[in-house]
Amino acid sequence: MNDNKNRYCVIMCGGVGSRFWPYSRTALPKQFIDFFGTGRSLLQMAVDRIKGIVPEENIILMTNAQYAGIIAQQLPQLRPEQILLEPARRGTAPCIAWSAWHIKALNPDAKIMVAPSDHLILKTDEYGECVTRAFEFVEDNDVLATMGIKPNRPETGYGYIQVGDHLHGDFMKVKTFTEKPSEELARVFIDTGEFFWNSGMFFWSADAIIRAMRDTAPDIAAIFDGISDYGTAAEAEAIAGAYPRCRNISIDYAVMEKAPNVCVECVDFGWSDLGTWGSLYDNSEKNDQGNATQGCKALLFNSSNNIVSVKGDKVVVASGLNDYIVADVDDALLIVPRNEEQKIRIYVNEAKTKFGDKYI
């Protein structure tokens, strides 16, 4: 085991996962669910994957206060000070900023990996090697590194990273970050070989990300520079006052698209963003008609390319459904075309307005 005491892993697990409703509920978002029935939630798997690479005491969870109880239950080995409770939802930039200022106060030499808690990774050995190389690269170079996943299909649900000059090994300069493309454009991306999926995983030194924040998002940096209580009992109260003043913005918009020293490690370890029903469909076993029934008791007639997911012991009989998501959980039923999965968030918000929080 190499000396890894300066390595930290920040796992973001405060999202509500509304695009995965009704499985993902505000009270129990998808990262806390044992999605594949393996006995481990997505968050537990994220911790399992990293704990041989980063000392367990250097794992920091960023989450919302309402999930503190669930996390204590799922990860009893973590000490309370490893769990930072965001007092408001402000997107990934303020969340990552807090983690950086906090960790820098604990260890000025810290190198930080930032990881979402709701991804699926199939080849964990290769993942471990890639993560280790990324830590080594940011230990040796003053860069903000992201992981780009080699695409295996023209996916329209992910953002893409276009790579530029070669740096070292699998590390390349970033030419551009792109929004989710149309299918036509996604095909072009694949054909060029220059585009990789934006995984939302990042590596940097505490110093490098703080400097980049001061440069590209000075308003947010100023808020965290104004706090001197990191790592003390007074930190939570200071954050409670300061954090809500941050604007709501993602780390991609706030920093990655603006900083000059951004690079990407091009990897391929069987990754999927389980952020959407479509990605679950892609990762599920399908029958000859392309129906993924998640092991539930479903009988589908004249139906193809659907994902059917039903909680509990329940029979589904359907006919004439093509390319749909059917998801049934207790007091909520969702039936939408797979190509509308980006709208689920909007639909669910309307349902929340109309019927109340309890179903969402």
Add this chain to the structure above:
Amino acid sequence: MNDNKNRYCVIMCGGVGSRFWPYSRTALPKQFIDFFGTGRSLLQMAVDRIKGIVPEENIILMTNAQYAGIIAQQLPQLRPEQILLEPARRGTAPCIAWSAWHIKALNPDAKIMVAPSDHLILKTDEYGECVTRAFEFVEDNDVLATMGIKPNRPETGYGYIQVGDHLHGDFMKVKTFTEKPSEELARVFIDTGEFFWNSGMFFWSADAIIRAMRDTAPDIAAIFDGISDYGTAAEAEAIAGAYPRCRNISIDYAVMEKAPNVCVECVDFGWSDLGTWGSLYDNSEKNDQGNATQGCKALLFNSSNNIVSVKGDKVVVASGLNDYIVADVDDALLIVPRNEEQKIRIYVNEAKTKFGDKYI
């Protein structure tokens, strides 16, 4: 009150209602369900409608043994001898034959109305008048009378009766009974003005139906002629041995299409066969998009002409559904096009084979 002691009403309530799955379940078919949330089941409403016209002690329920408990609960005023338990499912002809032989033994002058238990009737006053006229007509004439409903649309889910010569008042000779027509043919039916919906309600004297049975279905008549214990404690045992020997056949095929003295009372009292989802859709309030949501918490986007029915406190979010039935009850979910409702029975049977009885 006129002297009505010879009037009997046979209510058939032994069906499993598989076309109305998953609301209608083998353990609790639709006739026992409080469908409209009025506090009365369809069967209770059928009894309520008739009890001012026929003495309550002359109401006879024909049902399956497994429903004896439900009936005792829903209709505690009926004596056990008013409930005849069919030892096997054999269609309407054997069921009606048993009722006729049984009632004839109780009262040789009996006039009998046969009614399904799962119909919706909106104008109960007019219904009562039509029923009374039908009793009077079969008291005065040696006929087998059925009720034909004036059609208000080219419904393809019902059989039709073509009327012939006028007899008296609203009573006409029957020219033909027809199967469920195509939509094109149904339109022709409506345009001619000669076709009425076959309601499945019948009126006759015990004598007339027994004579007709001996003539048109002698094998069935012979089985019931072979029993001499009607109205005694030995009846059930005799039926248990004899009834299963009857072939499975409807009263329409066995008698009505063959007997020479068949007539129809042409009526219009807001009738619907609640045998199918389509008929429930027709009888439900709809929004501007033609969606009938049965008062449930449904939010439908880009969707029209659906019927959504969900039991319990549950939210439905759907998109891109047109002309569908969505029905969710506890451990069963049905999603099929409305124009496939005649196939639901087949689908449900397959589900029974595949997943077992408990969901059906």
